[in-house]
Amino acid sequence: MKMRQxxxxxxxxTTGTLAVTGLGLGLVIGQTTAAKAEGIRSGYSYAxxxxxxxxxxxxxxxxxxxxxxxxxxxxKAEGDAGKSxxxxxxxxxxxxxxxxVSYPKYKDDIGKLQNIEQRINQCRTDNMKAKAxxxxxxxxxxxxxxxxxxxxxxxxxxxxxxxxxxxxxxxEAFFNQRRGLLDMACKHCxxxxxxxxxxxxxxSEGQINGFPVYRLKWxxxxxxxxxxxxxxxxxxxxxxxxxxxxxxxxxxxxxxxxRGLGVETPAVxx
Amino acid sequence: xxxxxxxxxxxxxxxxxxxxxxxxKHKMETxxxxxxxxxxxxxxxxxxxxxxxNGVEVFSADxxxxxxxxxxxxxxxxxxxSGTIELxxxxxxxxxxxxxxxxxxx
Numbered sequence: 001m002k003m004r005q006x007x008x009x010x011x012x013x014t015t016g017t018l019a020v021t022g023l024g025l026g027l028v029i030g031q032t033t034a035a036k037a038e039g040i041r042s043g044y045s046y047a048x049x050x051x052x053x054x055x056x057x058x059x060x061x062x063x064x065x066x067x068x069x070x071x072x073x074x075x076k077a078e079g080d081a082g083k084s085x086x087x088x089x090x091x092x093x094x095x096x097x098x099x100x101v102s103y104p105k106y107k108d109d110i111g112k113l114q115n116i117e118q119r120i121n122q123c124r125t126d127n128m129k130a131k132a133x134x135x136x137x138x139x140x141x142x143x144x145x146x147x148x149x150x151x152x153x154x155x156x157x158x159x160x161x162x163x164x165x166x167x168x169x170x171x172e173a174f175f176n177q178r179r180g181l182l183d184m185a186c187k188h189c190x191x192x193x194x195x196x197x198x199x200x201x202x203x204s205e206g207q208i209n210g211f212p213v214y215r216l217k218w219x220x221x222x223x224x225x226x227x228x229x230x231x232x233x234x235x236x237x238x239x240x241x242x243x244x245x246x247x248x249x250x251x252x253x254x255x256x257x258x259r260g261l262g263v264e265t266p267a268v269x270x
Numbered sequence: 271x272x273x274x275x276x277x278x279x280x281x282x283x284x285x286x287x288x289x290x291x292x293x294x295k296h297k298m299e300t301x302x303x304x305x306x307x308x309x310x311x312x313x314x315x316x317x318x319x320x321x322x323x324n325g326v327e328v329f330s331a332d333x334x335x336x337x338x339x340x341x342x343x344x345x346x347x348x349x350x351x352s353g354t355i356e357l358x359x360x361x362x363x364x365x366x367x368x369x370x371x372x373x374x375x376x
Contacts, residue, residue, distance in 0.1 A: 062340035219339030
């Protein structure tokens with residue numbers, strides 16, 4: 001009898017605790033959601049001390065060799081209009097400061113999104129009457145790295161509403177869509193398993209605030225779309241083309257996931 | 271010159287130990303990799319890097335294939351007089367890239 005009372009008491013106590021835990025859970029869930037917006041982590045925070053060290057000092061960060069390339073090209077007149085970027089935009093530190101945080105952007109004239117590489121090439125073809133630079137060429141990488149470097153430290157802030165909304169939705173769907181022989185979506189690695197190891201690598205959130213990044217494995221700077229292609233290939237899925245609508249839409253969604261993160265271009269990653 | 275960077279303090283006191291930092295764009299092909307066609311990719315590395323301070327050699331190194339692509343190099347030297355510090359990188363093809371910086375010593 002005594003035992004039974006004790007058990008009842010215990011049950012009560014347990015139920016009591018559960019109720020409280022339930023409340024606690026409600027709170028915890030609320031906190032997790034709130035923390036998600038603030039608790040977004042750059043790939044930098046997952047990198048080794050050595051890799052972080054390379055990025056920390058502009059003189060040891062090899063990505064700056066590409067920033068220099070971009071800086072040289074900035075004042076070089078090319079094309080039939082005989083103009084350089086500098087002739088129209090002046091000091092990049094001023095004129096390009098905002099550009100690095102706000103792309104991809106919806107553009108009325110093309111009726112879809114445009115990313116920063118494409119914006120630069122539009123200036124080449126339309127404003128300079130020069131040839132577009134090839135994707136992953138040292139010129140386009142150099143200029144993109146230089147332009148984005150002007151925004152270093154500023155929070156990523158892209159527009160995903162209004163006319164950008166349908167493209168954003170496509171990017172989000174891409175991110176969550178299983179694909180390839182391994183049948184995996186971006187989210188399976190970069191959302192569900194961020195912080196866990198995959199072979200020798202620690203998975204990060206797959207943020208793009210540091211792009212173009214200097215990758216030790218590549219031995220050079222590479223674009224966001226090169227990284228997307230690599231991640232598609234890893235799961236044995238057919239990669240899309242650099243500059244494809246699919247990747248530009250995906251880029252907008254991924255940029256938005258990292259909203260508020262400071263631009264790190266050129267980041268160093270392994 | 272976009273392919274190399276050199277950083278030397280603009281000013282130093284006579285006798286100070288200063289740090290010289292440099293970066294150079296180079297693929298540093300080790301000679302041990304194979305291309306898509308299965309043939310070895312020929313070695314192409316920076317084999318020598320040297321530094322002069324007002325014309326006098328203060329640092330030099332022979333590099334081996336284990337040095338990373340786009341290598342960073344830093345070394346220390348005593349500031350003795352105002353002038354120029356110059357770095358020279360020489361690769362397997364004999365191509366030389368140089369970069370110099372001025373320092374004022376008080």
